[in-house]
Every structure is written in C-alpha cells, then in structure tokens.
Amino acid sequence: MTEEASSSAQKRPRPEEMELDEDVSFKKPSFPPISKEKLKSGNNEMRKVPIPPHRYTPLKENWMKLYTPIVEQLKLQVRFNVKTRTVELKTSPETQDVGSIQKAADFVKAFTLGFDIDDCLALVRLDDLFLETFEIADVKTLKGDHLARAIGRIAGKGGRTKFTIENVTKTRIVLADSKIHILGSFQNMRIARTAICNLILGSPPAKVYGKMRTVASRMSERF
Secondary structure, eight states: OHHHHHHHHHHSOOTTTOOOSSOOOOOOOOOOOOOHHHHSOSSOOEEEEEOOGGGHHHHHHTHHHHHHIIIIISOEEEEEETTTTEEEEEEOTTOOOTTHHHHHHHHHHHHHHTOOHHHHHHHHHOSSOEEEEEEHHHHOOOOTHHHHHHHHHHHOGGGHHHHHHHHHHTOEEEEETTEEEEEEOHHHHHHHHHHHHHHHTTOOHHHHHHHHHHHHHHHHHHO
C-alpha cells in the first residue's frame, strides 16, 4: 500500500504545473439604478412620535410651523392623535424622497426634546444633521449635590457655558435634568460632547474652553 501511494503521489502533477484547459473570464455584475417609483414600496410608510405632557402647549402654539414644512416641503400627511397623544406621519402619493418620513420624524422628535422650532427646521433642510442623547450617569455616577453641581457646571452662570459651547461648536444643546440632547453635525457633536464630558468629570470651564477652541479651529482649517 505504501509503494502504491508513493507512486501515485509521484505521478500526480504539481499545482504550478497544471494548466487550465479553458480561459475562464469573470464579468463584474452590473446593476442598473432603481427608479424612485420602484424604490417606493406599495404600502404607505407611517411613523408615530409620542409627545410628552410638558410639550402639549408648545406643540399647540407652534403647530402650523411644524405642519407647513412637513406637508409643503416633504409632501407628507401629518395629524395629532388626541387619544394616543402622538404625532402621526404618513407618506402620500406626492411624496418624492423615500427618506422624507424619517426627516419629518427627527424634526418632530427634536421639537419634543425641547429644541427651538427654528433650530429643528435645519433637520428638514440639511442632510448631515443628527440628534444625540446621553445622561450624566453615562459619563460618571453622581448623586445628590454632586449631580446638581455637574448640571450647574454645564449650564454656567445664566447659561453662559452652554451658550459658549453652542457658539464654538455650532451645535444646539438642551439640558433636561440629567439628560443632555445635542443637535448638530457629527464632527461638531463630538467636540461638544467631549467638552460636556470634561465638565461633568470636574474640569474647570476655562480649561474646557481652551481645548474646545483649539479643536474647533483645527476642524475649520481642515475643511
């Protein structure tokens, strides 16, 4: 058995000596672009955004400012369901962009988080804006007076620290108790989040300002 195995191994050609009998040619797959009509699914998409109780009055006062861009620009259907206390969004045959309903949902969500209606409109007009929410406990576990002092460091006297971070990073920040909401582009949100985390960890505001301005100036030079 060993002699037969050795003889068969000697007769077997090596991989580099093997030649392909036929030239095999591979073609890259070509997929034609999908039209907007085919991209749309047959069923209408729907989103529901819950409204917290403390935002009922602002929603009632600013309803037309919410309603107008959603219907006229994004071509969606919108209504406020009184029973479920939610804003319901639905696509219509006139809806052109598939991502319009997600834009509208982010627009309403930003308003419910406490952002100004004019700042929320930027989510409808621009594509590279995002929302981010985190809690102080995600950065450091604080309780009692320590938590209150951390919130005070972020806000500053008369909201001065928060306004400075917003102006330097070109973002919008909402402080809702221990939750922090940031609206802006990805890079700017990262700078603002780093500054807020440093304040939570106990860094003095002057030191945070210096680091933040240095990073912001580098970002502006890069772009």
